[in-house]
Amino acid sequence: MRLDKFLKVSRIIKRRTVAKEVADKKRISVNDREAKSSTDVKVGDVLVIQFGNKTLKIKVLSVAETVKKEMAALMYEILEETSPK
Incomplete structure (x- = not known):
């Protein structure tokens, strides 16, 4: 699955166009x-x-074309989240 689509489907970034810009x-x-x-994202990849002011490190747990809102958070695991103080 394309990176921009994964970010949208998993709801890490709300819109695919914003994911593409990032x-x-x-x-x-x-x-x-x-x-x-357009980078291909697979299960097990670390993103x-x-x-703007924080860095998010996540591991891909599943890839699906469409997911309900409640299930979106199960597509990834947050490994690290940093923000400046």
Whole structure:
């Protein structure tokens, strides 16, 4: 599944266009490699996403084309969350 679609379906980022912009600004890495919005995401991948003032490190637990809102949080596990003080 494409990175931008995974971020939208899992509700980490609300809109796919925003996920694409974040990836295009080189703020996302998959398994320690810079990722484009079209990068393929698989179960077991580790994503590092740099938001405006925080960094989120997550592990992909499942990949699905569509998911109900309640199940979206089960698609990933937060490994680390950092923000400046």
